[in-house]
Structure formats: structure tokens, C-alpha cells
Amino acid sequence: DVKVTQSSRYLVKRTGEKVFLECVQDMDHENMFWYRQDPGLGLRLIYFSYDVKMKEKGDIPEGYSVSREKKERFSLILESASTNQTSMYLCASSSHRANYGYTFGSGTRLTVV
Amino acid sequence: QKEVEQNSGPLSVPEGAIASLNCTYSDRGSQSFFWYRQYSGKSPELIMSIYSNGDKEDGRFTAQLNKASQYVSLLIRDSQPSDSATYLCAVGGYALNFGKGTSLLVTP
Numbered sequence: 001d002v003k004v005t006q007s008s009r010y011l012v013k014r015t016g017e018k019v020f021l022e023c024v025q026d027m028d029h030e031n032m033f034w035y036r037q038d039p040g041l042g043l044r045l046i047y048f049s050y051d052v053k054m055k056e057k058g059d060i061p062e063g064y065s066v067s068r069e070k071k072e073r074f075s076l077i078l079e080s081a082s083t084n085q086t087s088m089y090l091c092a093s094s095s096h097r098a099n100y101g102y103t104f105g106s107g108t109r110l111t112v113v
Numbered sequence: 114q115k116e117v118e119q120n121s122g123p124l125s126v127p128e129g130a131i132a133s134l135n136c137t138y139s140d141r142g143s144q145s146f147f148w149y150r151q152y153s154g155k156s157p158e159l160i161m162s163i164y165s166n167g168d169k170e171d172g173r174f175t176a177q178l179n180k181a182s183q184y185v186s187l188l189i190r191d192s193q194p195s196d197s198a199t200y201l202c203a204v205g206g207y208a209l210n211f212g213k214g215t216s217l218l219v220t221p
Contacts, residue, residue: 031207042213043157043201050207058208059114090156100145100207104156 003027004105006091012111019078021108023091031094032074033102034058034066036087043090049074081112115140117204119212127220132189134215136202139183146178148187149201151214157201161187192219 007022025032033048035058045058047066055066063085067075074093078085088109092102116139126132134148145164149157163169163176163185175188185204189196199214 033208035211040213043211045208045210048208056208094207096207100209101147101159101162102149102157102203102209104158107156 004091004093004103006089006105006108008108009106010109010111012113013078013081015081015083015112017078017081017112019081019110019112021076021078021089021091021110023074023076023093023105024072025074025093025103026072027093027095027103028071029093029095029103030071031100032068033092033094034064034074034076035090035092036060037090037107038087046076078110083112086110086112115143115205115210117202117210117212119200119202119215121213122216123218124215125218125220126192128192128194130192130219132192132196132217132219134187134189134200134202134217136185136187136204136212137183138185138202138204138210140204140210141180141183142206143204144206145204145209146176146185147203147209148174148176148185149203149211150196151199151201153198189217192217194219194221 034046049068091105148161151157161176202212203209
């Protein structure tokens with residue numbers, strides 16, 4: 001069964017901490033994405049990557065950075081966590097072979113206190 | 114901003130009825146159109162994709178696309194209580210823009 005695995009289901013961090021959210025896919029997909037999902041705001045694209053070491057800003061990149069050193073792994077970094085970054089973070093991957101339909105990970109519920 | 118609009122609902126239909134979910138989008142350059150189902154507390158799962166004008170059927174689900182009207186719809190026939198979920202419309206190229214979702218409630 002193909003998978004997108006996010007390292008943590010729940011995470012609690014303190015304001016100002018540097019936070020790493022990890023995502024690994026085993027489908028050899030070229031494209032990987034980070035979204036956050038908030039009630040009333042839906043899914044918003046933070047960053048995406050279409051190849052190793054490549055990255056593109058999405059709609060809300062401020063306060064975030066990403067790293068893609070290997071094809072299967074895409075990391076989201078909160079440089080200095082703030083309370084307004086409390087959210088559900090969803091990683092997804094896609095491939096031109098699958099006509100770009102996403103497979104999502106199970107999500108990380110991040111709370112910043 | 115590339116907008117994808119959906120009615121938030123809730124849309125309530127009786128078991129066995131047809132549920133009709135609608136979506137409009139602003140970016141005329143969009144090439145790929147998807148419907149995702151999201152149960153409460155879970156991540157979205159892909160249920161339908163459509164790329165050209167017309168209808169596409171898969172089991173109880175039919176997706177309809179009208180690029181001239183910038184309109185996508187999803188029909189669910191013989192609705193079941195297990196279909197109760199939020200349905201997300203997604204539009205784009207290889208990076209997708211999502212609507213906020215329509216909540217569907219199928220009542221026994």
C-alpha cells in the first residue's frame with residue numbers, strides 16, 4: 001500500500017522554538033506539498049517542491065521554510081514558532097504518472113503555546 | 114488569488130437519494146480537477162478526477178466538468194450514511210487550490 005508518512009500525529013511546541021515537520025513518501029513521486037488546514041479557511045498551500053533541492057512558495061510561505069535533500073523526504077520548518085501557526089499540517093505528494101492527483105499523509109496537529 | 118468556491122453546507126439528503134455537490138473556480142488555465150472526501154479528524158482522500166469537459170462515472174460517483182462555465186460538480190447516487198463527510202473540490206495544474214469544502218450529511 002502506497003504511503004505518505006508524517007512523523008508526528010500530535011505536536012506541542014513553545015513560542016519561539018524551531019520546529020521540524022517531516023514527511024516521507026514511498027511512491028517515487030516527483031512533487032511534494034505542504035498545506036495547513038484551519039476551520040473556515042480550508043487548505044492553504046505553504047510550499048511545494050517538484051524535484052530534489054527545488055522549492056516553490058505557495059500562498060502563505062511567511063514564517064516557514066522547507067528542505068528537500070532526497071526525493072522521498074520533504075521537511076517543513078517553522079523558524080520561530082508562533083501561536084498563529086497552531087494548525088493541522090498536511091503533507092501530500094503527486095506524480096505526472098498519476099495525473100497529479102495528491103496522496104495525503106495523515107496530518108500533524110501542531111499546537112504552539 | 115486563484116479562487117475555488119463551494120457552498121459550505123451542510124447538505125442533508127436522505128439515504129438512497131442523489132447528492133449533488135458544486136464547485137466554481139476562477140483560473141481559466143486550470144487543467145486538472147479533483148474531488149476529495151474528508152472524514153472528521155482524517156486527511157483528504159481522492160475519490161474522483163476529471164480533465165476534460167463532460168461526465169466521468171466511477172461506481173456511484175459522477176464528476177461533471179464545464180470549462181466554459183468554470184464549473185465542476187460531483188453527483189453521488191444511492192447516498193449512504195457512510196458518505197457523510199466533507200467534500201473538497203481541488204483545481205489546478207500540479208499544485209492544487211482547494212475549496213473550503215461542502216459538508217454532506219446522509220440521514221438514514
